[in-house]
Amino acid sequence: MGKTVRTLAYGSWPSPIDAALAAAHDGHPEYVGFVGDEVWWTEPRPAEAGRRTLVRRHADGREESVLPAPWNVRSRVIEYGGHPWAALPGEDCPLVVFVNFADQRLYRYEPGGEPRPLTPVSDVGAGLRWAEPRLRPERGEVWCVLEEFTGPGPTDVRRVLAAVPLDGSAARDRDAVRELTDDRSRFVTGARLSPDGRRAAWLAWDHPRMPWDGTELLLADVGPDGTLHGARTVAGGPGESVAQADFTHDGRLLYASDRSGWWNLYLDGDPLCPREEEFGGALWKLGMRWFAPLDSGLIAVVHGRGATALGILDPETGEVVDAAGPWTEFAATLAAHGERVVAVGASPRSAYEVVELDARTGHARVVGAEHDDAVDPAYYPEPQIRTFTGPDGRDIHAHIYPPHHPGRVAPADELPPYVVWAHGGPTSRAPLVLDLEIAYFTSRGIGVAEVDYGGSTGYGRAYRERLREQWGVVDVEDCAAVALALADEGTADRDRLAVRGGSAGGWTAAASLTTTDVYACGTIKYPILDLTGWGTGETHDFESRYLESLIGPLADVPARYTERSPATHADRLHVPFLLLQGLDDVICPPVQCERFLARLGNRPVPHAYLAFEGEGHGFRRAETMVRALEAELSLYAQVFGLHPPGVPTLELKK
Incomplete structure (x- = not known):
């Protein structure tokens, strides 16, 4: 006998996908590599204070966390980080070198022993940081990118290629680190x-x-x-x-x-x-790696227009043969060993998994972090790939996730609420993969629209450069065009539209709320809100001049920085909003939120500000993600008149 389908208002459907489940499945495997014949990768542990561990897949298929808590294998070079580990097989056990997040030192580790530091601590600014280690045992060295702070400011920094002795002699002696290049270039990748x-x-x-x-x-x-x-x-x-x-x-x-x-x-x-x-x-x-040369002369590639596939390119013919399998999206991490290729792939029905491809046979299989349905897949959303028409007739790429529940439908005369998701970057893209955070909303009867607004990657340089000097304009227009198109075609309720985003997406959400009347509310996560402050020392070095392309040179167009900033227009904000911020965020620091709220003043706009200790740019701890997700749902419930069961009520200040 099939399930009984009941009629219940949108946003009130009971769902087995709670915030704790979504948080437990946040993040995905990254930085894959081969150690001899074994496949290794890094993997998130939200329940262990958000650390990333290094996972080893033994020859018998057994997965093992190489390092126990609290070791956190993660680099902070350019703040967004980089490949944080390297390893070589040994007669008894492998030799592992890794970056530890807490102190950013490079460590040497042989399983069974204790990690030993290879690099010193510096008390200048943010110290010494390392990324992309490459072992050179024949020289007794590991070659890396070195990021060294030379003063107290976020831009007092130099970057070079460097060689670190494997014998630990540099652990207390900065002079024992051998610099391979000078610092004439501000940024370098590993050699x-x-x-x-x-x-x-x-x-x-x-x-x-x-x-x-x-x-x-x-x-x-x-x-x-x-x-x-x-x-x-x-x-x-x-x-x-x-x-x-x-x-x-x-x-x-x-x-x-x-x-x-x-x-x-x-x-x-x-x-x-x-x-x-x-x-x-x-x-x-x-x-980040989109290709990996093979010993045969073939090349493994992650490629595509929008979505990405894993393929094998024959340089003699220019032909690409894609791996067969359920995966529709591959991350920018690849490694090759002989004719074996390891990658990280996902689909709308499965989260990111470690996938191995045999380039000779074309056979692909999951070898790590295998997707396991934590709930009945009938609750997963069923996305649609759409292209909308924006201002000036331009194309806007988007993924639409309608409300979906195997046992509930809404009354025939009701249209669903929708939340427009603006991705971060803004030079990024929304992958079409199973995301339980999206399912958290769609399984309750709230639609989600992920918009790859102008400026997104995956569609060529011209699409990417639509945002040049137009940030806060094109992204806002494109998100609004998708939202209004959904309402005009009868997919979404025009009176129950929301916008949300984090980082650069937080900027787009805030700019949308202060410059348009499209949305009834919004969620703004670790955002940029004041361009003048952000562009004059309130962010890290990597993005400290980013606004020159997104907005224009500050010296030439200072008024544009003021006019575009959501903080300038806090007085225009009249709809409820939720502001979420990590207190350790050095990319979009809390001062941006505090300034925005101060400029809001005592205006009677319902809102909540949740700031989290121990969180940086992007939330990694399970308890933080649970609190943030439940707060967001409560905001929509209060504004849209929804009644989701079992969700704590967010107190909104007025």
Whole structure:
């Protein structure tokens, strides 16, 4: 006998997907690699104070957390971090090098022993930080990116390639760290070595560019003494973004460049597979990988237009054969060993899993972090890929998640409430994957619309650059166009539209609430709210000049910084809102929220401000995520007249 379907108002449906379940499944595997024949990766542990652990998959398939709590394998280089570990197999046990989040020191670890620091502590500014370690046992070194603060300010920083002794001699002696490059470039990625070890390649760029604006691909010779010399630029420039570089098995230089308007692959400067799709992306973290050369000469690639697939590219023919399987989205992390490829893939019915592909047979299988349905999949949302028309007839890409419940429908004369989700970045994209945070809302009868507004990646450089000097305009217009289109076509209730976002998405949400009348309420998470403050020392070095492309140079258009800022227009805010903030956030610091609330003054606008100790940019602790998600649902319930069962009431100040 089938389930009985009952009629109940939108937003009031009972759901087995509670906030604790959504929080437990937040985050996904990252930074995959091979250690001998074994597959390793990092993985979140929301219930363990939000730490990331290093997971080892033994030959028998058993998964093991390499390091116990509280060890947290995570780098803070450029604040967003980078690849934080490296390991080599040993006769008795592997040699592991990793970055520990708490002190940002590099540690050496052999399972069975205790981690030993390899790098010193510095009391200058934010100290010393490391990313993209690469073991060089023949030299007794590990090569890394070194980020060193030279003063108390967030932009008092230099970055170089450096070699750290594996014997621990640098643990108390900064001078024992050997610098491989000078600091003429503000930003560098880790070096990739040619198979013979005689050449090194890395990326570099300088303010005010972001890495998706323009990077240089540098190539240097490696001397017998382990020094780099003769560094020269071989690709890239101010208007060309090289996203990744590596060497093929026979020593040829392979890289992803967007010189054609799309990130495509080039081998020694020649295009391999020219297509209007992306074989690279925005380098938000050091060590992101969209391709991996194989010993056979084939190349594993993560590629696509919008959604990404895992494929094998034959450089001789330019043909790509995609892996068969249920996965419709792959993250920018890849590793290869012989003809084995390991990646991280997901779909609208499964969360991110560690996937291994045999390049010879084309067979793909899950080898780690296997998706397990925590609830009946009948409660999962059923997304739609849509393209809407925005101002000037421009296309706007979006994913629409209608309310969905196997045992409930709404009255025939009722339209559902919808929440527009603005992703962060803003140079990012919303992946079409199972997200229990989305399911938390859709299974209760609240629709979600994820908007890849102009400026998003995955659709070519021209789409990305729609946001140039138009941040706070194009993103706001595109989100509003999707929301209103859903209302006009009878998909959503025009009077019950909300907007939410975090980081740059928090900016878009706040700007939408202060400059449009589209939304009845909104949720603003760890946002940018005051451009002048954020652009003059209130954020970290990596994004400290980002506004020059998003808004324009401050010296030239100071009025634009004031006019665009939601903090300037707090007096226009007349709908209820929820403000969520981590108190340890150095990217979008709490002062931005405090200034916004001060400018709101005593105006009778219902709102709540929840600030969380121990949280930075993006929430990682289970208890924080539970509190934030339940508060958000309570906001919508109060504003839209919903009655979700079992949700604590958020107290709104008036």
